[in-house]
Amino acid sequence: MEDGSAIRISGAAIGMMFTEQDYGNYHLKLKVKWGKDKHVPKENEGRDSGLLYHGFGEPGSAYAWMNSHEMQIQEENIGDYIAIGDLEIDVPSKPMDGIFYQYDENSALLTYFSAKLYKDDRLVEPVDGFNDSWAKMYVMKYPDKENKYGEWNDIDLICYRDSSIHMVNGTIV
DSSP, X not given: OOTTOOOOOOSSSOOOOOOSSOOOSEEEEEEEOOOSOOOTTSTTSOOEEEEEEEEESOTTSBTTBXXXXXXXXXXXXXTOEEEESSOEEXXXXXXXXXXXXXXXXXXXXXXXXXXXXXXXXXXXOOOTTHHHHHHTTEEEOSSOOOOOXXXXXXXXXXXXXXXXXXXXXXXXX
């Protein structure tokens, strides 16, 4: 990378950056590599970020963020889909063990939508119905194309009309 062409996100604070302009029909490319540090409240969890797209509403209108679609950028989960806030999406997906679903281009479309998982702007602890709510808004990527810790990952988000494609290291996931 050339000097000055990178955005460093430390993870020390929960936040977001967003554009003031709306975009449609685009191909966004990112390179991601994990740093060493971890911070409260996730010091014992995987490093976590995300690419939220097609956001609407004010910052903070959907938990800490805007209503948006998310391409998860989290250790071991790069490429997963999460519905954030007041929206829904249809994704071809198949059941996994338990209640969760995984992307599968040959499966029927299933509808995913945001479910209440937060209280007082904080993620609630797993309780009855927690995983069921999470399963309604979360699609696991397939296949797993994430590189090992310390290596760069190429992230592509392609949006055309009302469709989006998540790619990790050149593969649709």
